Amino acid sequence: MTTARTATPSTARAINDRLALDLLLERGPLTASDLRALTGLSRPTVADLLERLQRGGLVAVAGESGEQRRGPNARLYALAADRAHLAGIDIRSSGVGLVVADLAGRTLATARVPAAPQDQDLAERTVKALAEAAAEAGAAHLHTVAVGAPGLVDPATGELANSGKLPRWHTELLAALRSRPGTDVILENEVNLAGVAEHRVGAARDREDFALLWLGHGTGAAVVLGGRLRRGASGGTGEIGFLPVPGTVGLPSATGCEGGFHSLAGSAAICALARRHGLPVPERGPQPHAEPVVRDAAGAGADAFLDELAERIAIGAAAICVVLDPGCVVLGGEVGRAGGPDLAARVERRLAGLSPFRTEVRVGAAGGGAVLAGAVVAAGDAARRDLFGGD
Structure with a gap:
């Protein structure tokens, strides 16, 4: 049972209100009796907070419970999800994906x-x-928009560190979004948002500590320790593509990750590995795509290729584990998902021989929309902090 903390009357009311709102968000509609049982608060306190939250437009009556007698005690109270609307945006080189959601995070x-x-x-x-x-969602105003973008996001300023490699429209879009009156814009590295999604709605929901290893066109990582996303002093936590590793032709530099882990586990490197193993690599545009190669290899049981790929991935995972000891590594991105449980198991076995710490390896469960899912979570958290108060 969750209990409220003792505090001054005004602080206690704020704490109790936030407690009730969080429960309604997590569990859906509840009766006053449910809230009393879950919070340990008294009948008058729950009645007062429900009246206060209804006046504030944050809670509304959503019907009656069929398990109780009709009347006030059977009323179901729900979060007023239309109190605010959110948006998540995923910026990629191929274009932009976006989703509009309500305060409860529903698309x-x-x-x-x-x-x-x-x-x-x-x-x-x-x-x-x-x-x-x-407009389609019936949202006259967007309270918060969270944007996932490639590159470093300065934790102090929230600005994208554009080294000149990103298209001009990236910064133009951010400027246009920030010009919308009354809308808060949150900018976050896209792999970090995927890590947020895996923590809240994906493969790491039961973990306070884990690392997401992103395997797609490029490589990256998101680190969650103590239940919090870790960004580092300059926003560079997880830029594992720059990690110097054995098996490449050189070393990465401050301006390029060629020679780092990217050269072992990026899409182009995986496609080159597949060709060396005699596996077909479909040509789709100027960039090789490893996702179908890995999926077909996993389905066909191409053991030699998968073992060597797992060896490469384990090298990067081991570097994370021996420094941070997260206890769990989630394989995300297109390649991580394509390899499925088979590739994850191979990486876990190889990792056990490289790191002295026991580390579980899981497949990402947030799906292909992990960045957008994380953006909606981030936007929802920020909007609820503003509306509900608290941390």
Whole structure:
């Protein structure tokens, strides 16, 4: 049973209100009796907080419980999810994905804005698509928008450190979003948001400590310790593509990760490994795509290829484990998901021989929309802090 802390009357009311709101968010509609049982609060205190939250527009009556007699004690109270609306945005080189959600995180509308070569108006088209999705969702205003973008995000300023390698429309889009009156914009590294999604709704829901190893076109990591996302002094925690590793032709530099872990486990390196093992590699555009190669290899039981791939992945995972000892590594990104439980098991076995610490390896469960799912979680947390109060 969760109990409220003793405090001054005004602080106690704020704590009790937040406690009740968090329970309604987590469990859905509850009766006053349910809230008393879950919080340990008295009947008058629960009655007062429900009246206060209804006046504030944060809670509404959502029907009656069929398990109790009709009347006041049977009323079901629910979070007023339409009290505020949120958006999550995933910026990729291929375009932008976005989702509009309510205060409870339920998806109300989605859109995809593809990028074209030398795209000059993608920022404008994305803002228009966001407005149309918000209108479809019945949202006159977006309280908070969370954006996942590649690159370093300075934890102190919240600004994207653009080294000149990102398209101009990335920064144009951020500027356009921040110009919307009354809307808070949160910027976060996209792999960090995927880590947030795995922690809250994915494979690491039962873990306070874990690392997400992102395996896609490039490589990256998100680190959660003590239940909190860790960013580092400059936002660089998890930039594992720069990790110097054996088996490459050189060393990475301050301006490029070639020669680092990226050269072992990035998409191009995995496709080259597959060709060496005689596996077919489909050609789709200028960049090789490892996802179908790994999926087909896992389905066909291509043991030699999968063992060597697991060896490479374990090298990067071992570096994380011997420094941070997270106890759990989640394989995410397109390649991590494509390899499935078979690849995860191979990585875990190899990792056991490289690290003195017992580490479980799991497959990411947040799916292909992990970045967007994490963005909605981040936006929802920020909006609820503003509306509910508290940390």
